[in-house]
Amino acid sequence: MSLIVDARDQEFCLYEMLNIQELFGTARYGEHSKEMFDMALELSRKITEEEMLPFYAEGDRVGAKLENGNVSVPECYKKIHRLMNDAGLFTMAVSPEAGGQGFPYVIDLAAREYYVFNMGFLLYPEASVGAAHLIEVFGTEEQKRKYMMKMYEGKWGGTMVLTEADAGSDVGNLKAKAVRMPDGTYRITGSKIFISGGDSDLFENIVHPVLARIEGDPSGTPGISIFLVPKYLVNDDGSPGRRNDYSITGIEHKMGLKGSATCSMSFGDNGDCYAELLGEERKGMRIMFQMMNEARIGMGLQGMGTASIAYLHALNYAKERLQGADLMNMQNPEAPRVPIISHPDVRRMLLWMKAHVEGMRALVYLCALAIDRKEAMEGEEAARWHGIMELLVPITKAYCTDMGFRVTELAIQVYGGYGYCQDYPVEQFMRDLKIASLYEGTNGIQALDLVGRKMTQNKGANFMNFLVEMNKTVARYKDRPGLADISRDVQDAINTLADMGMFFARCGKEGKFLVPISNAYPFLNLMGTICLAWLLFWQAGIAEEKLEAILAKNGVGAADKKRVNEFLREHRDGAFYHGKIMTARYYVKHVLPQASAIARSIKSEDLTCLEMLDESFAF
Amino acid sequence: MKIVVLVKEVPDMESKFKIVGDAKIDESQIAFKMNDFDEYAVEAALQLKEKFGGEVVIVSSGPDRVTKEVRQAFAMGADWGIHVSDPQIDEGDNFVVAGALVKAIESLGGVDLVMTGVQAEDDQAALTGVFVADMLNFSHCTNVVKIEVGADQKSLTINRELEGGLNEVLEMATPAVLTIQSGINQPRYPTLPGIMKAKKKRLDLKKAADLGVGAIGEAGSKTKFHKIFFPVSEHKAEIIQGDAKAAAKTLVDKLRNEAKVI
Numbered sequence: 001m002s003l004i005v006d007a008r009d010q011e012f013c014l015y016e017m018l019n020i021q022e023l024f025g026t027a028r029y030g031e032h033s034k035e036m037f038d039m040a041l042e043l044s045r046k047i048t049e050e051e052m053l054p055f056y057a058e059g060d061r062v063g064a065k066l067e068n069g070n071v072s073v074p075e076c077y078k079k080i081h082r083l084m085n086d087a088g089l090f091t092m093a094v095s096p097e098a099g100g101q102g103f104p105y106v107i108d109l110a111a112r113e114y115y116v117f118n119m120g121f122l123l124y125p126e127a128s129v130g131a132a133h134l135i136e137v138f139g140t141e142e143q144k145r146k147y148m149m150k151m152y153e154g155k156w157g158g159t160m161v162l163t164e165a166d167a168g169s170d171v172g173n174l175k176a177k178a179v180r181m182p183d184g185t186y187r188i189t190g191s192k193i194f195i196s197g198g199d200s201d202l203f204e205n206i207v208h209p210v211l212a213r214i215e216g217d218p219s220g221t222p223g224i225s226i227f228l229v230p231k232y233l234v235n236d237d238g239s240p241g242r243r244n245d246y247s248i249t250g251i252e253h254k255m256g257l258k259g260s261a262t263c264s265m266s267f268g269d270n271g272d273c274y275a276e277l278l279g280e281e282r283k284g285m286r287i288m289f290q291m292m293n294e295a296r297i298g299m300g301l302q303g304m305g306t307a308s309i310a311y312l313h314a315l316n317y318a319k320e321r322l323q324g325a326d327l328m329n330m331q332n333p334e335a336p337r338v339p340i341i342s343h344p345d346v347r348r349m350l351l352w353m354k355a356h357v358e359g360m361r362a363l364v365y366l367c368a369l370a371i372d373r374k375e376a377m378e379g380e381e382a383a384r385w386h387g388i389m390e391l392l393v394p395i396t397k398a399y400c401t402d403m404g405f406r407v408t409e410l411a412i413q414v415y416g417g418y419g420y421c422q423d424y425p426v427e428q429f430m431r432d433l434k435i436a437s438l439y440e441g442t443n444g445i446q447a448l449d450l451v452g453r454k455m456t457q458n459k460g461a462n463f464m465n466f467l468v469e470m471n472k473t474v475a476r477y478k479d480r481p482g483l484a485d486i487s488r489d490v491q492d493a494i495n496t497l498a499d500m501g502m503f504f505a506r507c508g509k510e511g512k513f514l515v516p517i518s519n520a521y522p523f524l525n526l527m528g529t530i531c532l533a534w535l536l537f538w539q540a541g542i543a544e545e546k547l548e549a550i551l552a553k554n555g556v557g558a559a560d561k562k563r564v565n566e567f568l569r570e571h572r573d574g575a576f577y578h579g580k581i582m583t584a585r586y587y588v589k590h591v592l593p594q595a596s597a598i599a600r601s602i603k604s605e606d607l608t609c610l611e612m613l614d615e616s617f618a619f
Numbered sequence: 620m621k622i623v624v625l626v627k628e629v630p631d632m633e634s635k636f637k638i639v640g641d642a643k644i645d646e647s648q649i650a651f652k653m654n655d656f657d658e659y660a661v662e663a664a665l666q667l668k669e670k671f672g673g674e675v676v677i678v679s680s681g682p683d684r685v686t687k688e689v690r691q692a693f694a695m696g697a698d699w700g701i702h703v704s705d706p707q708i709d710e711g712d713n714f715v716v717a718g719a720l721v722k723a724i725e726s727l728g729g730v731d732l733v734m735t736g737v738q739a740e741d742d743q744a745a746l747t748g749v750f751v752a753d754m755l756n757f758s759h760c761t762n763v764v765k766i767e768v769g770a771d772q773k774s775l776t777i778n779r780e781l782e783g784g785l786n787e788v789l790e791m792a793t794p795a796v797l798t799i800q801s802g803i804n805q806p807r808y809p810t811l812p813g814i815m816k817a818k819k820k821r822l823d824l825k826k827a828a829d830l831g832v833g834a835i836g837e838a839g840s841k842t843k844f845h846k847i848f849f850p851v852s853e854h855k856a857e858i859i860q861g862d863a864k865a866a867a868k869t870l871v872d873k874l875r876n877e878a879k880v881i
Contacts (some may be wrong), residue, residue, distance in 0.1 A: 001633060031815075031818070033818060035687065035690065035818070036814055036815065036817075036818055038687070039687075039690065039691065039694060039809065039814045039817070040811060040814055042691075043694075043808060043809050043810075043811070043814065046808065047808055083808065086808075086810060087808050087809070087810045087811060088810050088811035088812055089811065092811060101811040101812065101815065103811070570635075570637055570648075571648065572635060572648045
């Protein structure tokens, strides 16, 4: 069993639930096959387990270092970077025309699921590929030749230089300035913070896309442009030339992701920081948000993938760690010690983790597949699912990073006091994941995006289509013998969500916009919870049909529970499908009820949190 | 150089093994993978090809699912392959399988080297390589930990691993069969471009009749299968108490009279 990803669940999600094999019928992916995808995922598993996981703690303990203005990364990062780069993993979804491998995005994510927990390392190559992609879409032919190819080849790095001390969530407030030179290039001045991989010794050169305002352009986001600032200027023959005029003024000392250098940068201290415009003037924000859906789904993947490795480690520990007697034998001091998975409270934690990990996996893949379908297919269905994806992106980002964090925290709880110690990896999973609720738009910003923009996007059609799809799933499986009761609970929850949609619309009409705004985050949690219940119920429906067929084929009567359990203990697929049904049942019975509590709280229209005086918080 | 690598598919040892009727393992519950030892052989062959040119041909016998392992070797860089697929061969013992592999190798003509793992992880018989050498009438060396090929590409200097950390160094000539010990190299990872190319590489499917394999199945086997079972762990241990002198005396007494081993 892999301690990183449950490969059986991954396969179920991709092929039995989402039917990604339909991509093989498209012109774009006609040459691809399941066998090829299996080999790619196996490669990712192998390289992660053999080459990355053993050095995960070392990256954390050594950390990135800044000395004499230069950043050095933990030495162990260099080999894994070379191996993964040679294998082509970082450019898996990049188009073959640009030198990439041309895999669908959903398979790229499934491969990344193995190594995404190690974001302290991964930010270097991922930021590089992201920056190269911006050049691919918006750069001139010369910029592509000069920068992009070497970045995709992994020789040169890239970053995203956006944040300033007073321009984080409020990016329109940025002060970095660009001055146009007679030759058409620019000179940049300004200070930036929180730049991941702002410098490193992994690359020969680094190309920074930098947000700045051209002198004289309007304030706010409409006046922002984006520039390419290379660490070394590039000579005509492609070799690195003079060192550009910027410096690394510090790196942050963080809770996690310690191997990733989070840099403060000062541009143009000597008035000679060379920059080239990327795309058109004053289109900086639009360019930077080009990849926003992918970037935010990628954050959801970080939450889900880290939760997955934490859950599987906790499960493994709970099966091996002996402590206490069996509940039915508690009074007997001589009773044999049992693995802690036998204890009800530990089982509860493990099932909570499993349900969230598997629900989040389905959500992340569903969104990724919607992007692939839009790219590869024509037609109304692909467009409809793309609209649903747009709606679900803020939930994928925020819900998966918050719930993923809680899964890692529960993993520590399962390990007991040892989980708090650095001898075991679970505390690092938690520290490394915390950042995900903060960067790429804080989860509060995601909630505002959901309530303020996505619910009404496409005149509300995306939300309506989402409700239709959920209702269809319930209709399909509601008469299955084992699912009747939970199908009613899921239907009630969908009705609650529909009702909340109408309630917010009414608030808008009645001018009570503060109600949705101040409840945006609870609402995101409500919708995330209902969304996961839908996905897990969908999976249970498939699993129940398959399990029924397996039992019938093997002559096992479903009514004889004892016999069924004996059979399932020995039957891998049977046990897997049984697990899917149990997981959905647990989630619907024990987690989903929280959605109606949130709905009740929002509908009270209570605005205490706004009416509270600042002066009254503490004394 | 024309190099053949024999690759076997084996169960992932972490699978749940269930024996059906004392006779066989329930394969539907098992995940399969390439025999680790064969992976070293593939890498060794690829390194020789990189140095001397030529081609690396993968030959594997087994049911349809073994194509996964052959394509894995393709993704590492092997050129093409032969899949010997016949249930009656699978029912035979190592001798039958070796006979079928030999027919496939002979169909290639003019092979310089045949390489395979020193043994398979599942039955650990370490027989197929030497059977193949004998049937081909090639010289062979087992437990190979180092290979040097002379400039003529015909003379080989081979290190063979012995017990106790010793090596013996042998000189031999091609054509030859080498069974490769683990640790001889670090097998490369496949690459994504390699995986994409692997799908298009030539893989010939051959039945026993196509290759002219004679005796197959139980009739062709040199061994007779009786039964398969999990060894019973008996947990018998006795701690002899008392001072050392008396305990030693008791121990000798027990070894002589109860266990009857001295």
